[in-house]
Amino acid sequence: MDAESIDFFELVKRVDTDQMGDFISYDRDKCNGCGLCALVCSFSLWAVKQGKAKLAVRYQELCLECGACEEVCEPGAIEFSYPKGGTGVIIEYG
Ligand code: SF4
Ligand code: SF4
Incomplete structure (x- = not known):
């Protein structure tokens, strides 16, 4: 399979956002x-x-x-945790 034939939107599996809750928190003061x-x-x-x-x-x-936003945030203003419900990116290859 070549890179041009991969549909990247197909790699992202999601559930209804109402079931996900907030999985990124942000502290404006920090x-x-x-x-x-x-x-x-x-x-x-x-x-x-x-x-x-x-x-x-x-x-x-x-x-x-x-999780990159949390990684680069030196003051720790961003907290990332994986959302509930099995969402996110699934990398399929082979
Ligand atoms: S986790 Fe990644 S895609 Fe999501 S807001 Fe942070 S940097 Fe953007
Ligand atoms: S990365 Fe910088 S701009 Fe973004 S939340 Fe953290 S401190 Fe603020």
Whole structure:
């Protein structure tokens, strides 16, 4: 299988977002506005405005659950945990 024939949207399995709850928490007071979360998020779910980060309201619908935003956030303003319900990215290969 070559890369062009892979439908990446087929790799993402999701349940109804109402069942997922919040799986990313954000502490505005800890945010220093560095913008790294916005830089690493593949789906542009973070934006920095007036020195503080903001997460898209319905982020559950698009988040790839990569955890990168938490990894790069040095002040620990972002906490990521895998959502309930077996959602997320399934890498199928072979
Ligand atoms: S990476 Fe953390 S500190 Fe930097 S803008 Fe995002 S939330 Fe704020
Ligand atoms: S977990 Fe990944 S895709 Fe989801 S908001 Fe963070 S950086 Fe973006």
